[in-house]
Amino acid sequence: MKFIEKNRIMDEANIKRVLTRISHEILERNKGVQNLAIIGIRRRGGPLAERLAENIKEIEGVQVPVGILDITLYRDDLTTLGSQPMVRRTEVPFDITNQAIVLTDDVLYTGRTVRAALDALIDLGRPRCIQLAVLVDRGHRELPIKADYVGKNVPTSKRETITVRLREIDGKDEVVIEEIIDT
């Protein structure tokens, strides 16, 4: 299989604007930063959680707790994956019980990753609520899951993939649509 880049749908400035908007929405919806924490799904949900927390700190002057969730052990597709994913640590150095948790990820697609993340979160404690923030929602849900905060809705076909690149991991910020080419 090979991917070719079809379309660049977000650049650095778009991403920054979108995350600023989501930060405001989170604050508005939760009426401030009281008992609020942001937890990113490894890997690209992690930097997104950090950026949202940074934005919130700029707006409200308060640092909300940030964590990283590794959902590998909760995945439902372990036996069908091409190769075994590496398990990494979940780093949530605070008690999530009675917190409002904003779960962040880069792309919302089938919803299975979020399902796994919900299970993983609940094994860590009993949050007051869990909200979902994603940079891109590309549709094709296979589970009844819906994002609370969406950066951009992008209708796609199943032959396409969305690739999110973030500065912290990939060296630059962008979102592109790629198409699978059979070779």
Next chain:
Amino acid sequence: MKLLVKGGRVIDPANNLDEIADVLVEDGLIRRVEPGINEPEAEILSAEGKVVCPGFIDIHVHLREPGYEYKEDIASGTRAAAAGGFTSLCCMPNTNPVIDNNAVADFIRRRAQETGVVNVYPIGSITKKQEGQEISEMADLVAAGCVAVSDDGRPVMNAEIMRRALEYSRIFNIPVIAHCEDVNLSEDGLMHEGYYSTLYGLKGIPAAAEEVMVARDLLLAEAAQGWVHFAHISTRGTLEMIRQAKQRGVRVTCEVSPHHLTLTDEIVGSYDTDTKVNPPLRSQEDVLALRAALENGVIDCIATDHAPHEFEAKDCEYPLAAFGISGLETAVPALLNDLVHPGKLELMDMVRLMTVNPARMLNLNRGALIPGYPADITILDLEAEKTVEPNQFYSKGKNNPYKGRILRGWPWATIVDGQVVALEGKLVI
């Protein structure tokens, strides 16, 4: 009834012969060995491109009959021998009952005549029931055709008994074949003691377990002026002691097995129980020393120590598995492939160690292509390549560590007393 083996390369160490020649066999005896024999009424066996040797003699075989017919019997063991290129065997007395009297020895000779396809010479026990307590009736055994005495499988731990056996056997001029193993040193041992036993976590059998007994028996033989023959020697230290003893005139002979010449303790790491053998497969240094000793006269003959076992005896935990290798059908190819083809052993020497040497040692009128001798002939195809498949063995024992290996150089025909018994690895009678 004449048979003319035509056009082969005849290697006969007894006559120092290595040339293209024909061998004429008449009434089961060798008649003539010379180039270009023309004998119109003889049946022709074309041996062009093959090597024609005196029939191979294996002086150390466990035929298991009587008593352990589920491991091997004389019918299957002698067929394995024929397929493997051997025309004569000496069978060890650790049967049930033990060959410690003429009745058992007679039984074996009779069964060999009735069911066997090669010559079988029994070896009697040194001590009654091989218990190491009282020496056997050697006159009785010799009268019944035994060519040597041995408690093989069990060492004679009592030095006094060994001394007396070495003395008493002088009456008959037969060797006392010593299985050298100090059972206190070898207790619970599973493989050669050394680097690999440490790596694999298997209790070792130190070289000293063999060597202290070799040292003891050499001293006893020297004092008793008796004849000691060491079975399946396996260590460098043993060789050195035998070399020195021969130099000072001790009457000592010895044999080495093909597996001790071609395999090392490293392969035990597979935990394949077919590598479990006593004495154990030794270190690389030991193997190299044994190979070197084949040419300098320290080693007198090669003998297989063919030790067949039933499947269950080997299909188990390594420590519980029986010792032994079913070796008759791979001895010749293993030696040709691993030693002769790579130039580590002259073919003439290999043939000498498997024909005239053991024959002269045990006073058998075989092992040489001399007119008037029984026509025992082994013909080799040095270029034949075949995979070792124990399931195809004639032996009931499929326990063989060469399994799966492609070996080059196989026996092509086996002729016993003038009759072709095996051709291309298959029995033809």
Next chain:
Amino acid sequence: MGFKGRKDLLGLQYLTRDEITTILDVAMPMKDIILRDIKKVPTLRGKVMVTLFYEPSTRTRTSFELAGKYLSADTVNLTVSTSSVQKGESLRDTIKTIEVMGTDVVVIRHSMSGVPNYVAQNTSMRVINAGDGIHEHPTQALLDMYSIREKKGTVENLKVAILGDILHSRVARSNIFGLQKFGCEVRVIGPPTLMPPDIEKIGVKKYFNTEEGLEGVDVINVLRIQKERQRRGLFPTLDEYANLYCLTRDRVALAQPDVLVLHPGPMNRGVEISSEVADSQVAVINEQVTNGVAVRMALLYLMMGGARDEIAG
């Protein structure tokens, strides 16, 4: 991923450095799970692990069992006495029976070296060696290495002394094989009668004198001494053994100031290790037990928690 293509874990001598690193890395998130309130993840739901122990061992068996349960595998324990097996069913038949019941991984402890190797060659199940004879005890060495890495920050290039009955110790062998792959200088200390033949050829330094061997080491791994060895004449009395080889505070003082003391347990206090040392800050013997569950979880995940073909190779 460093565990590709390996069906079984038979010993550390067969693993690469990368594979060991992978196991230790994955053990970190596993340890987090053990330390939290809900000690369970659904990863191995529907997988079946059978522990087949031919030697009594509460610790190792329990550790494997918990590791399996924390990962949601179904675990069944079979303890068989060696003597009854010798009379009865062959090992091949026992293994076949366990296999056809749908078992995914069999964890074997046996008094005879090489049994896991034999089993691995005769089954489609995955096989984990939980200690075989005097051959290997890979998961014990992995937990030792994990403990070392956790406390020292690395397992590379350390000086590690293994003290005691080296000859009969599968723990010693697995530690040697594992630590050497990370460039450690491994020293073995014990009486000549309890030293394996040609141990130096494996690349370790051999000491009969405890004081000399402990000089400047970063880690001391103390082995359990079994009383039956005395009956076989390998040392005269336990008292004399303790006199020469017991890890005391004075002897610990010869090592690096930040030395770490390990013991696979159960301890014979006052024989191979003094209570003073066992209960001191330098000893992490209890934490080793926790780490044991973590590395076993890591192993079970790596062996079973992924695409079957990929791992089966």
